[in-house]
Amino acid sequence: MSTALQPLWQIEAELVALLDTIDGCPDELLPEIQERINGYLCMERRKVDSISAVLAMCEQVAQAASDEMDRLAARKKAAEKSQESLEAYVVRVMQGRGVRKLEGATGALSLRKSERVVVTNEDAVPEWFKHQRTETKVSAGAIKAALKAGEDVPGAVLEQRDNLQRS
Secondary structure, eight states, rough: OOTOOHHHHHHHHHHHHHHHHHTTTOOHHHHHHHHHHHHHHHHHHHHHHHHHHHHHHHHHHHHHHHHHHHHHHHHHHHHHHHHHHHHHHHHHEEEHOOSSEESSSOOOOOOOOOOOOSSSOOOSEEEEEEOOOOOOOOOHHHHHHHHHOOOOOTTTOOOOOOOOOOO
């Protein structure tokens, strides 16, 4: 009964098999069967604790990754803002000096002409320059309420699930 690496399903299968043998078991073998059942029950508890610990660790890793993504997004935003500010400063200095190009030992900065459309009054822009974006989202909450109320919602069913909960 080496159980160090037995998967949960195997422990459960052994328990079911042992429990099924109790009724037809001769009295002289009953203590051995009960001892094996107790052993598998202990293994089950240890296995559940191990699985619970792994799930907790996975949640912590996911949360840490989410926190790091938030931190990096804030850092990215700050870097982009710094870049925009520095670029605007350099443009002002170059324009103020009437210079179109500055050269350094390893890099150069230059101004180039570009065009950009600025819409000053969106309502005045003719329709043929406009396009509409529509987005359709299904409201799962509303569908669930309707289905629970006995309504028929074509294209949707209420599925019963078992979700794992750790305590």
